[in-house]
Amino acid sequence: MTLATPSTVRALPPATWGRVRQSRRTADRAMKIIATTFTLLAISVLFWILGMLIVKGIGGLSVATFTQITPGPGSEGGGLANAIVGSLVLTFLGIAVATPIGVLAGTYLAEYGKGSKLADLIRFINDILLSAPSILIGLFVYVIMVQPLGGYSGWAGGVALGIIAIPVIVRTTEDMLRLVPGPLREAGSALGAPPSVVITSITWRAAKSGMVTGILLALARIAGETAPLIFTALNNNFWFSPSLFGGVSNLPVTIYQFASAPYENWQQLAWAGSLIITVSILVLSIIARRIVRGGK
Amino acid sequence: MAAVTDQMAPGAHVARKTPKGTFDIVFRNASFLSALFVLLLLAGIMVSMVIGGWPAFREMGLGFLTSSVWDTQNDQYGAWPAIAGTLSTALIALVIGVPLSLGIAVFLTQLAPPWFKQPVSTAIELLAAVPSIIYGMWGLFVFVPLFAAYVQVPLSNIVEGMPILGTILYSRSPSGLGILTAGFILAFMIIPFIASITRDMLDQIPSVLRESAYGIGATTWEVVRHVLVPQAGVSIIGAIMLGLGRALGETMAVTFVVGNANRLSGSIMDPGSTIASRIANEFNEALGLQLNALIALGCILFFVTFVVLVIARILVARVKSY
Numbered sequence: 001m002t003l004a005t006p007s008t009v010r011a012l013p014p015a016t017w018g019r020v021r022q023s024r025r026t027a028d029r030a031m032k033i034i035a036t037t038f039t040l041l042a043i044s045v046l047f048w049i050l051g052m053l054i055v056k057g058i059g060g061l062s063v064a065t066f067t068q069i070t071p072g073p074g075s076e077g078g079g080l081a082n083a084i085v086g087s088l089v090l091t092f093l094g095i096a097v098a099t100p101i102g103v104l105a106g107t108y109l110a111e112y113g114k115g116s117k118l119a120d121l122i123r124f125i126n127d128i129l130l131s132a133p134s135i136l137i138g139l140f141v142y143v144i145m146v147q148p149l150g151g152y153s154g155w156a157g158g159v160a161l162g163i164i165a166i167p168v169i170v171r172t173t174e175d176m177l178r179l180v181p182g183p184l185r186e187a188g189s190a191l192g193a194p195p196s197v198v199i200t201s202i203t204w205r206a207a208k209s210g211m212v213t214g215i216l217l218a219l220a221r222i223a224g225e226t227a228p229l230i231f232t233a234l235n236n237n238f239w240f241s242p243s244l245f246g247g248v249s250n251l252p253v254t255i256y257q258f259a260s261a262p263y264e265n266w267q268q269l270a271w272a273g274s275l276i277i278t279v280s281i282l283v284l285s286i287i288a289r290r291i292v293r294g295g296k
Numbered sequence: 297m298a299a300v301t302d303q304m305a306p307g308a309h310v311a312r313k314t315p316k317g318t319f320d321i322v323f324r325n326a327s328f329l330s331a332l333f334v335l336l337l338l339a340g341i342m343v344s345m346v347i348g349g350w351p352a353f354r355e356m357g358l359g360f361l362t363s364s365v366w367d368t369q370n371d372q373y374g375a376w377p378a379i380a381g382t383l384s385t386a387l388i389a390l391v392i393g394v395p396l397s398l399g400i401a402v403f404l405t406q407l408a409p410p411w412f413k414q415p416v417s418t419a420i421e422l423l424a425a426v427p428s429i430i431y432g433m434w435g436l437f438v439f440v441p442l443f444a445a446y447v448q449v450p451l452s453n454i455v456e457g458m459p460i461l462g463t464i465l466y467s468r469s470p471s472g473l474g475i476l477t478a479g480f481i482l483a484f485m486i487i488p489f490i491a492s493i494t495r496d497m498l499d500q501i502p503s504v505l506r507e508s509a510y511g512i513g514a515t516t517w518e519v520v521r522h523v524l525v526p527q528a529g530v531s532i533i534g535a536i537m538l539g540l541g542r543a544l545g546e547t548m549a550v551t552f553v554v555g556n557a558n559r560l561s562g563s564i565m566d567p568g569s570t571i572a573s574r575i576a577n578e579f580n581e582a583l584g585l586q587l588n589a590l591i592a593l594g595c596i597l598f599f600v601t602f603v604v605l606v607i608a609r610i611l612v613a614r615v616k617s618y
Contacts, residue, residue, distance in 0.1 A: 038399030133545020224427025
């Protein structure tokens with residue numbers, strides 16, 4: 001394409017095109033430089049954030065970070081064990097809530113709801129939920145679970161995270177099922193298999209890696225969510241109750257509370273927690289992307 | 297599910313038709329109900345926000361939207377400073393974020409060599425995966441001190457005493473926290489969304505159009521300006537609206553850097569608050585009417601983002617189908 005420009009231009013009479021060509025070329029070059037600079041700027045912000053986390057967080061990583069619980073105000077040392085375990089519990093609870101609903105709803109949209117107005121509406125609403133502010137979902141779960149049950153609980157936190165994960169899973173499941181070629185389903189039906197069997201043992205199998213990607217992406221999405229947990233699972237500076245009632249400690253809210261606290265070990269732990277959470281999420285996202293690309 | 301898969305093993309018989317038929321109905325209904333659940337979720341959020349916020353709306357009336365008082369002692373609440381903060385931070389985020397995103401989309405689709413496109417695309421998308429709270433940490437501990445020292449202080453010295461600019465850009469206490477800082481952080485948070493949707497839209501445009509423009513001697517800039525942008529126009533606006541929806545409801549990052557002041561200031565350099573930051577800040581200590589007022593704020597946020605997102609999805613979808 002760069003070769004095409006001079007050859008076209010050369011055909012024109014020199015007197016008329018000289019100046020025009022210069023301004024066009026300048027505008028073109030300016031645009032290219034601006035676009036490249038903007039891209040480099042955005043990428044450098046990513047690396048800046050990662051660099052900051054590594055520089056400030058690595059000092060806080062030790063065996064104690066993973067074995068001791070969060071320290072009380074003014075006490076020495078401490079770790080993030082309860083917050084890490086709590087975060088894992090809440091995140092997997094969220095995924096456990098979201099996966100069956102999300103996969104089934106996505107299946108309905110892709111397999112049963114073709115051409116139906118209701119399915120179109122559901123797809124539209126799902127896309128809206130996909131970008132709905134997570135803080136509203138936290139408030140919603142507060143109103144429907146925390147208030148009626150009389151207190152913060154891990155269950156409410158898990159449900160809130162699940163609600164955030166559902167639209168992600170619905171969307172990817174539908175997209176992935178749509179990629180499965182129709183003849184595969186027809187072959188199944190021709191053998192006499194009812195729709196449910198065609199879906200579960202042919203379509204789902206064909207789209208498996210894509211559907212797993214959706215679940216991984218949902219996992220990455222909810223693992224770092226903070227706002228909805230403030231209204232639902234809150235936090236806990238000790239080991240939380242195994243019944244998950246009462247506050248359940250978790251990394252994001254711990255980071256939020258520790259980051260601007262006046263104790264140095266709290267701040268150090270907030271940075272260590274940030275590093276752990278960001279690296280896990282980025283690794284998850286990259287793995288999910290790999291699966292999609294490998295699957296193609 | 298595993299049981300069904302086993303049934304499908306070579307030994308499957310026609311005789312098993314009846315249990316399969318039952319399973320068929322159950323499976324169909326289960327997926328239908330799950331899909332309905334998605335509708336129910338949105339309706340549930342809407343209803344719970346309205347009911348939870350109702351006492352505040354009833355107590356304060358329409359004045360809730362316009363009043364600037366937030367007095368927990370006398371139970372007087374007004375949403376205006378938070379609404380104004382939400383709108384101004386989101387607007388700043390768009391002003392900064394949109395040109396950056398469009399530049400990135402153009403770079404990825406028109407300029408980047410093929411081997412470079414994939415890693416850069418991934419890096420941009422990973423910006424969206426970084427949790428909100430990490431942006432907050434970056435904003436508060438890295439961006440804010442730099443911003444205070446190199447932008448707020450010099451700028452305040454320049455604009456002091458000037459008409460208009462002296463109000464909008466003057467920072468009374470150059471702490472680095474404020475509406476503009478929040479807008480900056482939000483801009484970087486919405487870039488991946490706008491940039492990747494725009495990139496997909498530009499990629500979808502038939503390359504014949506591009507090639508014919510190059511064929512008559514257009515430069516890359518002219519192809520972008522006169523061929524690609526008009527083609528993708530509406531969907532780019534849709535992508536921007538999606539970014540706006542994100543910016544309006546973003547919570548943790550904003551809470552870290554916006555300064556959380558309840559007063560309304562004429563300067564974008566001064567601390568303020570947004571609906572989301574106000575809720576995140578006060579919710580756990582809130583009782584009685586204050587709690588209702590916070591949920592009422594959530595209700596306002598819900599309807600604003602709902603309208604923005606509906607418009608966004610309609611605009612994005614319109615182009616996708618062609």
